Amino acid sequence: DARVTQTPRHKVTEMGQEVTMRCQPILGHNTVFWYRQTMMQGLELLAYFRNRAPLDDSGMPKDRFSAEMPDATLATLKIQPSEPRDSAVYFCASGLVPGGQETQYFGPGTRLLVL
Amino acid sequence: AQKITQTQPGMFVQEKEAVTLDCTYDTSDQSYGLFWYKQPSSGEMIFLIYQGSYDEQNATEGRYSLNFQKARKSANLVISASQLGDSAMYFCAMREAQSGGSYIPTFGRGTSLIVHP
Numbered sequence: 001d002a003r004v005t006q007t008p009r010h011k012v013t014e015m016g017q018e019v020t021m022r023c024q025p026i027l028g029h030n031t032v033f034w035y036r037q038t039m040m041q042g043l044e045l046l047a048y049f050r051n052r053a054p055l056d057d058s059g060m061p062k063d064r065f066s067a068e069m070p071d072a073t074l075a076t077l078k079i080q081p082s083e084p085r086d087s088a089v090y091f092c093a094s095g096l097v098p099g100g101q102e103t104q105y106f107g108p109g110t111r112l113l114v115l
Numbered sequence: 116a117q118k119i120t121q122t123q124p125g126m127f128v129q130e131k132e133a134v135t136l137d138c139t140y141d142t143s144d145q146s147y148g149l150f151w152y153k154q155p156s157s158g159e160m161i162f163l164i165y166q167g168s169y170d171e172q173n174a175t176e177g178r179y180s181l182n183f184q185k186a187r188k189s190a191n192l193v194i195s196a197s198q199l200g201d202s203a204m205y206f207c208a209m210r211e212a213q214s215g216g217s218y219i220p221t222f223g224r225g226t227s228l229i230v231h232p
Contacts, residue, residue, distance in 0.1 A: 033220070043206065043222040056219060091160060097218070101148060101167070102210060104220060106160035 002026045004094050004107035012113045018080040021110045024073055025094030032075045033104060034060075034067055035091040043091075049075065050097060082114045118142065119207050119223035126228045128197045135182070136192040136226045138207035144168075148210045149190040151181065154225070155203040163205075166190055197230045204228075 005024045013019055025032050034046040047057040047067040057067060064083070069075045079086055089111050093104040120139045128134040140149065151163040166174045166181045174181040182191040194201055207223040 042224045045219065048219065089158060093160075101165045102218065103150065103162055103165055105162060106152075108159050111158075 004092055004105055006090075006092050006107035006110050008110060009108060010111045010113075012115065013082055014115050015083055016081040017114075018078065019082045019086075019112060019114075021077045021090055021092075021112075023075040023077075023092030023094075023107055025075065025092070026105060027073070029094035029096050029105075030072075031095045031097050031102075031104075032069060033091075033093040033095075034075070034077050035093065037089045037091060037109075038087075046077070046090075079112075082112075084114045087112055087114050117223075118221040119209055121207055121223035121226050123226045124224075126226055128194075128228065128230055130199060130230055130232050131196055133193060133195045134197055134228065136194070136205050136207075136228065138190045138192065138223060140188050140190060140207075140209050142188075142209065142211050144211045146212055149181070149183070150208040150210070150220075151179070151190075151192045152206045152208060152222075153201075153203045154206065155200075160206070164192070194228075199230050199232060202228060202230045 007022045030051050032049040036044045046060040048055050049069050052069040066078045089109045091109045092107045095104045118141050147168045149166045153161045153163050164174050164176045164179045164181050166183045173183050178195045180193045204225045204227050206225045210218045210220045
């Protein structure tokens with residue numbers, strides 16, 4: 001049963017610290033998405049990769065956030081320095097394009113709390 | 116303007132009854148896809164069903180069906196024979212084609228469904 005995996009599942013840190021979240025997409029998928037979910041804003045798209053190349057990161061605060069795909073099996077989202085307003089659930093999703101439905105499959109999320 | 120509108124913040128249904136969750140969308144594309152996801156209290160996002168803009172038949176997946184009315188730009192989710200485990204947030208989403216072959220998905224704000232015994 002192929003799934004997207006994310007680590008860590010939970011992270012509590014202090015303001016100013018660096019946070020790194022990791023995602024392993026489903027094997028064979030060529031697109032990766034990073035989302036942030038909060039009660040106030042709902043689900044926001046932060047970054048989108050296709051074949052490891054960043055195609056859209058317009059939703060990501062550039063001064064503190066960065067997203068990379070060092071290889072096809074790993075995507076990372078970093079926040080440096082972290083702030084309390086970054087507290088949210090961060091989801092990674094992967095999909096296959098073109099692939100008919102082009103459905104995104106989500107990982108379990110990383111719950112981040114910045115104190 | 117919002118591209119995906121879910122007008123029902125919360126819905127209640129009796130166990131074993133059917134329930135319809137509304138979703139309207141806005142796009143000028145001819146080719147697009149519509150999705151529904153379920154998010155239970157545990158937090159994961161679970162893909163439920165997909166409808167392509169060129170599909171003539173309404174999509175069905177077990178107890179889930181999508182009532183696709185293209186002219187009205189609506190893609191309502193119908194859950195038949197509700198179960199207690201259906202209690203969750205439900206998100207409608209759309210993908211549109213972008214230049215260069217990429218696409219950016221858009222999600223609605225969600226509808227909270229509570230199934231009563």
